[in-house]
Amino acid sequence: MTPGKAYLSSQDIHLLAAxxxxxxxxxxxxxxxxxxxxxxxxxxxxxPFTAILAIMLIGSRQLGLAILMHEAAHNALFKTRMLNEFVGTWLCGWPIMADLKAYRHYHLAHHRHTQTDKDPDLVLSQNFPTSKASLKRKFTRDLTGQTGAKQLYSQIMTFVRLAGDDDAIEAAKGDAAQAFKSNTIYTAFPVFFGIALAISLIGQWWWGIMFWIVPYLTWFQFVLRVRNIAEHGATEMSQDPLRNVRTTHAGPIAKTFIAPYWVNYHLEHHMIMHVPCWRLPRMHALLIDKGLKRQMNVAPSYRAALVEAGWT
Structure with missing residues (x-):
């Protein structure tokens, strides 16, 4: 059963899901x-200032591509499945080396088993709250490219190890480590590095590295972690859809650099997963109008969500 049906009428859901x-x-x-x-x-x-700003903006939009691929995985980006598949794969997924089909397989399991032992995303949230020192170490690894480089190397080695073994590749789709990674790396790699090459051809040879690969290895990894922590870190291990996930309010700066395309409305997304992201603020307001504000797990800011996770 869709959790939102317990709180919203069929007409509400129909309008929201258009x-x-x-x-x-x-x-x-x-x-x-x-x-x-x-x-x-x-x-x-x-x-240097515009270079750093560009890296942050591009990294945040690489997360944006992941979010839009996520929309396509729920068939919520476009009306037709064909458009969701094509755009979600070629313009959103492969540019960041993510596989729409593998992600959908993995992500729907997360929705079915949110914050339970069967949740494939539990590995991302079960260790929170943690210490501020632990968070600092994680963020440092992200921002210095250590996390991104390690994951990229792992992705390449996984492909090499599984090359030609279709059954093993299919099994890997259920691995939490595959959330935003592509098992069809022979297609994703040319797209990812092709974008870097195109950027270099437009400008100087190092632009592709600076303005595509560096954002991917650094800021994208950082905001991806912050988003994961805010969504489920230090939330209830229960099946209560109002408490096992968190919505986080975001101002203009957070929306620009951390939470594009209404990704901060995560509680609402779990309520009805096929509601398009741009309708989630309306859904949030509707749930409040129905008197659920006190029951909803909502953080006033990303800093507040990180404090709940251990950033004291």
Whole structure:
């Protein structure tokens, strides 16, 4: 049963779940537009500040591509399955070396078994709250590229180890470590590095490294961890959809650099997983109108969510 049916009427759900090809197209164009704009900003004013700003903006939009792939995995980005599959794969997933089909297989299990022993994402949340020192170590590894480099190496080695073994590749789709990684690396790699090459051809040879690979290895990994912590870190190990997940309020800066495309409305997403991301704020307001505000697990900011996870 969809958890939201216990709190919302069928008419409410029908209206909230309406998809739009126009909205889906605009979201994808916006995401890639921010990436192009960040590179253009540095091209116009090349200095260390605009370089760092571009890395942060591009890393946040690489998370944005992951979020839009997530939308496509729920068939919520576009009206038709064909568009969800094509755009979710070629324009959202493979550019960040993620596999839409593998991700869908993994992610739907997370929805079925949220915060239970069968939840494949439990490994990401079960160790919270933790210490501030532990969080600092994790964030340092992320921002210095250690996490990204390790995962990239692991992904390559996994592909080499499983090459030609279709059964083993299929089994790996259930591995929590495969959340935003592609098992079809022979397709994802050319797309990922092709984007880096295109950026270098537009500018100087090192631009592709600086403005695609470095953001992927650093800021993307950092915001991906922050998002994971905020969504389920230090939440209840229960089947209560109002308490086993967290929505986090985000201001303009957080929306720009940490939580694009309404990803912060995670409680609402778990309520009805096929509601398009751009309708989640409306769903949040509707749940509050129904008197559920005190029962909902909502953090006032990402800093507050991290404090709950151990950042004291």
């Amino acid at each position: 998809r739009s090809d126009v909205a889906g197209t605009l979201l994808v164009l916006h995401c890639w537009g921010i990436i192009a704009g960040a590179i253009g900003l540095f091209a116009l004013w090349p200095n």
